[in-house]
Amino acid sequence: MAEVQQNDGGGKGKGHQKKMQIRVDFTPMVDMNMLLITFFMLCTTMIKSQTLTIALPSNEKVQNEENMSQASADDAVTIILDAKRKTGSFDVDTVNGKVQPIIYYYFGKPGGDxxxxxxxxxxxxENNNIQESEFLANDEKSGKARGIREIIQQRNKDVLTEINKLKEKYASGGFGSLETKDGREKAQMAYDEAASKIRKDENLKKPVIIIKSTPQASFGSLVSVLDEMQINSISKYQIDNMTKADSLMVIDFQNRHHK
Incomplete structure (x- = not known):
């Protein structure tokens, strides 16, 4: 509250001007500030930090650590993430300021045997076994897999065939009733356990996918490829560094096809 005090300064006479002093009491503002702080604390929505969780295969049961990054030539699939280049140049091609991703891949060893x-x-x-792929997941009209997804599914068809059987069994209630919440949760747990066994089944032919990227590749393209690992039930994959052979194969392919 404000308070006005008059002070004549001890002067006398008709012409002497009286002085007024104004004092503002801010004590009630403290209560108001506490009320405002309490209001905002109760009404504010706490935003959790958004981070990317990457689920990589576990290596807890690996007995020989030297063989962790090794795979047979028949099973190995190397995916190299890159950016599209302008025709006749090695400059990165962009559309509306965004880098256009592209994928190269090869099976087995660089250059084959x-x-x-x-x-x-x-x-x-003549030995360069690298190939170029679209970065598309599904055909817009037919809905069938295209691009790198089609390649991954072809290499992992044995596992996906068994996974699709599980999906049909789940949809028909083979893992339990889907009419109640508890039933759906139990059925989902049973399905996840059965699917995990299929992905770990060593009797099924499955690929080992090595993911690499050039300095021009975008982070978004890496996230998209990691999503494909989950979508297509790939149990063995890793992120690795480019080798000299990888770089030479990419440059040689671009020189021969992108002039």
Whole structure:
């Protein structure tokens, strides 16, 4: 509250001007501030930090750590993430400021059994087994898998065939009733356990996917490929660094096809 005090300064006479002093009491403002703080604390929605959780295969049961990054040539699939380049140039191509992703892949070893390098370290283009793929997941009209998803599904078809059987069994109530919440939760747990056994079944042929990226690749393309690992029930995959052979294969492919 404000309080006005008059003070004549001890002066006398008709012409002497009286002075007024105004004092504002801010004590009630303390209560108001506490009420406002309490209001905002109760009404504010707490936003959790949004982070990306990447679920990678566990290596707890690996007995020989030296063989963790090794895979047979028949099972190995290497995916290289890159950005599209302008025609006749190695400059990155962008649309509305966004990098256009592209994927290269090859099966087995770089250059196959013969290798990618010839005498003097020259690249043997005839041995270059790298291929280019679209970054599309499904065809808009048919809904069938395209691009890198189609390639992954072809290599993992044995596992996906068994997983699809489980999905049909789940939908028909084979894992329990889906009419109640408890029933759905129990059925989902039974399905997850059965699907996990299929992904770990060593009798089924399954690929080992190695994911690599060039410096030009976007982080979003890496996230998309990791999503494909989950969507297509890939149990063995890893993120690795580019090798000299990988870089030479990509450059050789671009020189021969993107002029």
């Amino acid at each position: 013969a290798g990618i390098l010839g005498p003097g370290g020259t690249v043997l283009s």
